[in-house]
Amino acid sequence: SVAVGWRISEEEFFPKGIALNNLKLRASWGRLGNENALGYYDFLALISTYNTKYQGYVKGNGDNAWAGSIARGLENRSLKWETTDTKNIGLDFGFFNNKLTGAMNYYYNQTEELLITKALPPSAGLNNPILNVGKIRNSGVEVEINWADSKGGFDYNIGMNFSTTKNKVVELADKGQALPATGLLYDTDHIPAYAKEGKPISGFYLYRTDGIFQSDAEAEAYVNDKGERLQPNAKAGDIRFKDVTGDGVIDEDDKEYCGTGIPKFETNLNFSASYKGFDLSFSLSGVFGHKIYNGNRYFYESMNAPINMLSTVVNAWTPENTHTDIPRAVNGDPNGNSRESERFLENGSFVRLRQAQIGYTLPVSLLKKVKIEKLRFYISGDNLFTITGYSGVDPEFSTSSPLNSGVDRYIYPFTRSYTVGAQLTF
Numbered sequence: 001s002v003a004v005g006w007r008i009s010e011e012e013f014f015p016k017g018i019a020l021n022n023l024k025l026r027a028s029w030g031r032l033g034n035e036n037a038l039g040y041y042d043f044l045a046l047i048s049t050y051n052t053k054y055q056g057y058v059k060g061n062g063d064n065a066w067a068g069s070i071a072r073g074l075e076n077r078s079l080k081w082e083t084t085d086t087k088n089i090g091l092d093f094g095f096f097n098n099k100l101t102g103a104m105n106y107y108y109n110q111t112e113e114l115l116i117t118k119a120l121p122p123s124a125g126l127n128n129p130i131l132n133v134g135k136i137r138n139s140g141v142e143v144e145i146n147w148a149d150s151k152g153g154f155d156y157n158i159g160m161n162f163s164t165t166k167n168k169v170v171e172l173a174d175k176g177q178a179l180p181a182t183g184l185l186y187d188t189d190h191i192p193a194y195a196k197e198g199k200p201i202s203g204f205y206l207y208r209t210d211g212i213f214q215s216d217a218e219a220e221a222y223v224n225d226k227g228e229r230l231q232p233n234a235k236a237g238d239i240r241f242k243d244v245t246g247d248g249v250i251d252e253d254d255k256e257y258c259g260t261g262i263p264k265f266e267t268n269l270n271f272s273a274s275y276k277g278f279d280l281s282f283s284l285s286g287v288f289g290h291k292i293y294n295g296n297r298y299f300y301e302s303m304n305a306p307i308n309m310l311s312t313v314v315n316a317w318t319p320e321n322t323h324t325d326i327p328r329a330v331n332g333d334p335n336g337n338s339r340e341s342e343r344f345l346e347n348g349s350f351v352r353l354r355q356a357q358i359g360y361t362l363p364v365s366l367l368k369k370v371k372i373e374k375l376r377f378y379i380s381g382d383n384l385f386t387i388t389g390y391s392g393v394d395p396e397f398s399t400s401s402p403l404n405s406g407v408d409r410y411i412y413p414f415t416r417s418y419t420v421g422a423q424l425t426f
Contacts, residue, residue, distance in 0.1 A: 001028065001029065001030030001031070001086075002028065002029055002030075003026065003027070003028035003029075004026065004027055004028075005024055005025065005026035005027075006024065006025045006026070007022075007023070007024045008023045008024065008025060009021060009022050009023040009024070019095050019096055020093065020094070020095055021094055021095065021096070021097060021098065022092070022093060022094030022098060022101070023091070023092070023093050023094075024091070024092040024093075025090075025091055026089070026090050026091075026092065027087075027088065027089045027090070028086075028087070028088045029085070029086065029087050029088075030085075030086045031083060031084070031085050031086070032083070032084045032086070033081035033082065033083055033084075034081055034082045034083075034084065034111075035081045035082075038079070038081075038115060038130070042076075042079060042130050043075070043076050043077050043079040044073075044075060045071050045073050045074055045075040046071070046072070046073055047069045047070070047071055048069065048070055048071075048072050049067055049068070049069045050067065050068055050069075050070075071126075072125075072126055072127045073126060073127045073129060074126060074129050076129060076130075076131070078132075079115075079130065079131075079132065080113065080132060081113075082111055082112070082113055082114050082115055082132070083111070083112050083113050084109060084110070084111040084112075085109065085110050085111075085112070086107065086108075086109045087107065087108045087109070088105055088106070088107045088108075089105070089106050090103055090104060090105035090106070090142075091103065091104045091105075099147060099148060099149050100145070100146070100147050101145075101146050101148075102143070102144050102145040102146060103142075103143070103144045104141070104142070104143050104144075105141065105142040105143075106139075106140075106141055106142075107138075107139060107140060107141075107142065108137075108138075108139045109137070109138045109139070110135065110136070110137045110138075110170075111134075111135065111136045111137075112134075112135050113132035113133075113134070113135075114132070114133065114134025114135060114136060115130050115131075115132060115134070116130070116131060116133050116134040116172055116173045116179070117129070117130055117131075117173070118130075118131050118133065118173040118174065119173070119174070119177075131173060133171070133172065133173045134169075134171060134172055134173065135169075135170040135171040136167070136168070136169055136170060136201060137167070137168045137170050138165065138166070138167050138168075139166050140163060140164040140165045140166055141163065141164050142161070142162075142163040142164075143161065143162055143163070144159070144160075144161040145159070145160050145161070146158070146159040146160075147159075153275060153276060154273065154274075154275045155273065155274050155275070156271070156272065156273035156274075157270075157271070157272045157273070158269075158270070158271050159268075159269070159270040159271075160267065160268065160269050160270070161267065161268050162265065162266065162267035162268075163265070163266050163267075164264060164265050165262060165263065165264060165265075165266075166264075167200040167201055167202075167260070167262050168198065168199070168200065169195050169196060169197050169198065169199060169200070169201050170197070171197060172195070172196075172197055175197070176196075176197075177196070177197070178194040178195070178196050178205075179194060179195040179196075179403060180193075180194050180403075181193040181194065181195075181202070181401065181403040181404040181407060190298065190338075190339070190340055191340065192204055192205070192206060192293045192295075192340040192344075192345075192407060193205070193261070193293065193403060193404055193405075193406070193407055194403075195403055196257075199257055199260070200260035200262050201262070201402050201403060201405075202260050202261045202262055202402060202403055202404065202405035202406055202407075203257055203259075203260050204257070204258045204259055204260065204261070204291055204293055204342075204345060204406070205255040205256065205257055205258070206255055206256065206258045206340050206341050206342045206345060207241050207242070207250070207254060207255055207339055207340065207341040207342075208241065208242040208244055208254070208256055208341070208342060209239050209240065209241060209242070209341050209342060209343050210240045210241065210242050211239075211240050212237060212238065212239055212240065212317055212322075212324070212325070212327060213234055213235070213236055213237065213238050213239075213240055214236060214322055215236045216235055216236050218236070219231065219234040219235055219236065219238065219240075222234065222240060224243070224248030224249070225248055226248060228248065230243055230248070230249070230250050231250065231335060233334040233335050233336075234335045235328070235330075235334075235335070236317075236319070236328070237316075237317035237318070237327055237328025237330075238327055238328060238330075238335035238337055239327050239335065239337045239341075239343065241254070241336075241339075241341065242254065244256055255340075258291065258342050258345055259290070259291035259345070260290060260291065260405070260406065261290055261291060261292065261293070261348070261399075261404075261405035261406015261407065262290055262405050262406070263287045263288060263289055263290040263348070264288065264289030264290065265287075265288045265289050266285070266286070266287050266288070267285065267286045267288075268283065268284070268285045268286075269283070269284040269285070270282075270283050270284075271283075277360055277361045277362065277363065278358075278359070278360050279357075279358070279359045279360075279361070280357070280358050280359075281355075281356070281357050282353065282355060282356040282357070283353075283354045283355045283356075284351065284352070284353055284354070285351070285352055285354055286349075286350070286351040286352075287348070287349060287350055287395075287396070288349040289349065290348045290349070290406060291345050291346065291347065291348055291406055292345070292346050292347075292348035292390055292392065292395060292406050292407075292408050293340075293344055293345055293346075293406060293407045293408065294344045294345075294346055294390075294391065294392050294408050295344070295407055295408050295409035296310075296392060296393075296408060296409065296410075297310065297312075297344050297391070297392075298338055298340075298344050300313075301313055301326065301338070302333060302337075302338040303316065303327075303328075303329040303330065303333075304330070304331060304332055304333035304338065305331075312326060313326060313329065316328055316329045325343075346389070346390050346391060346392070347389050347390065348388075348390055348395050348406060349388065349389070349390075349395075350386055350387060350388035350390065350395040350396065351386070351387040351388070352383065352385070352386045352387075352396070353383070353384045353385050353386075354382065354383060355380065355381070355382050355383075356380065356381050356384055357378055357379070357380035357381075358378065358379055358380075359376050359377060359378030359379070360376065360377050360378075361374065361375070361376040362375045362376070371426070372424065372425070372426060373425040373426055374423065374424070374425040375422065375423070375424050375425075376422065376423040377421075377422050378419075378420075378421055378422070378423070379418070379419070379420050380418070380419045380421075381416070381417065381418045381419070382415070382416065382417045382419075383414045383415065383416045383417070384416065392408050392411075393408075393411060393413045394411060394413035394414055396414060397411040397412075397413075
């Protein structure tokens with residue numbers, strides 16, 4: 001890595017006596033390798049040995065299985081680490097004797113030679129190899145602004161930062177390849193998120209819904225140009241799905257890109273102040289512009305098994321309750337109402353008060369009498385409230401892989417806590 005900077009405000013030509021007293025231009029570049037996706041021997045053509053009757057070979061009358069070996073992979077001694085190039089250009093500034101300070105940055109990160117599995121036809125008789133073939137790009141802007149001042153013994157500091165993120169999958173192993181975020185939900189064939197070229201790494205590709213059939217006749221009348229039913233098993237109360245491609249069949253090709261679990265915009269507001277022994281601080285953050293696939297709703301609103309469900313299913317469609325977006329309760333879900341669709345996709349934006357604290361420090365003159373240097377009492381709280389339209393447990397959670405960003409399943413929510421304490425210094 002390398003970084004350079006130019007403090008313009010210290011040059012002779014920089015004007016003096018103006019509000020802008022500090023100005024610095026900087027740029028940096030770095031390269032980092034990552035081998036986490038590699039196994040110890042992925043570059044070798046390993047030999048697998050089997051000794052069962054069906055995986056090895058037999059001799060004589062076939063009663064005894066003899067060990068047999070086979071090469072299931074291809075040698076690839078050119079296999080190497082992924083490489084991430086990071087470029088950054090920024091500007092630092094200060095106004096009014098650095099009471100107002102800040103920074104602006106533009107970053108451009110590209111990971112090349114991504115380690116991705118390339119699918120081979122089953123007739124090859126080989127395991128799918130890992131190749132250095134992928135490329136992913138992240139870019140965005142970061143801005144920080146801070147104001148610090150003191151008036152009549154009242155000291156305060158207000159800081160704000162925000163950042164944008166644009167993620168794009170530039171290249172995969174094959175044109176049109178889709179890397180699924182598997183193992184996220186309960187059914188192996190229920191896959192809401194994929195990585196595809198030209199879109200974010202965690203893109204939601206879902207069926208589009210178009211209301212609920214209000215009668216059996218309406219469901220039977222939903223046909224293609226040939227008069228064939230688009231949803232043969234649909235009845236009154238089932239969800240109508242769109243034939244997006246217009247080919248007369250509702251299948252995987254009708255899934256559309258519906259957004260990503262990667263936020264477009266994040267911001268934080270920090271405040272601290274003190275006056276005559278009293279102090280106050282808080283931190284407020286916001287995350288915007290992303291989607292969350294509510295996997296818990298997928299399971300607990302399915303109504304296709306005799307298990308506990310969410311209370312929302314009480315509003316399921318019935319002939320007497322037609323003004324609803326919850327489909328009918330039917331065992332087995334013959335229409336596939338619970339297939340991966342934007343029915344379970346929600347706005348993930350939120351604003352959260354992460355931390356707030358108020359304290360009081362006893363006067364030094366009082367503490368000297370008992371030989372105490374400092375005594376401060378405080379009350380603080382973490383994650384005090386969250387403003388969001390998301391119906392799940394918590395709109396903020398971590399995931400095991402970038403592929404499943406924004407997929408909510410069995411998350412543990414952030415804990416709200418309160419603390420009362422004292423800080424004592426002798």
